[in-house]
């Protein structure tokens with residue numbers, strides 16, 4: 001089982017969630033790959049994954065980050081539809097509406113969404129535990 005975690009993070013909060021998801025998946029016995037989208041991602045990374053976790057904080061006005069994450073996500077949809085996907089990210093200004101919209105978009109576009117997780121600001125211990133649990137779920 002190969003779990004690939006791809007995230008965008010401006011100030012590190014979503015990155016910390018991504019690391020905890022990786023930790024959970026690895027503890028459950030999966031091979032893992034953690035990719036910072038800003039450093040580049042190959043289509044092969046998507047194709048090689050059995051399960052994918054995508055991370056992006058709330059940006060714009062309850063939107064996905066538009067310069068890097070949104071174009072990546074739109075381009076990746078044909079591959080994302082072929083495997084189980086979880087989404088996650090951090091927010092601060094509102095109450096997590098972007099995650100509800102993002103999950104709805106995934107479902108409407110035919111992506112098999114097996115989990116979604118929003119964490120307030122710099123994820124606290126409870127949020128990190130939830131990330132670890134999501135990583136374990138992805139590895140099942």
Ligand SMILES: Cc1cc2nc3c(=O)[nH]c(=O)nc-3n(C[C@H](O)[C@H](O)[C@H](O)COP(=O)(O)O)c2cc1C
Pocket residue numbers: 008009010011012013014015057058059060061062063090091092093094095096120121122
């Ligand atoms: C340009 C910009 C737009 C943002 N828009 C929202 C928003 O619409 N809703 C929200 O709850 N937080 C918003 N935030 C706050 C971020 O989601 C929050 O700081 C988050 O923890 C950043 O995660 P990161 O450290 O992974 O970049 C915004 C932050 C920035 C810089």
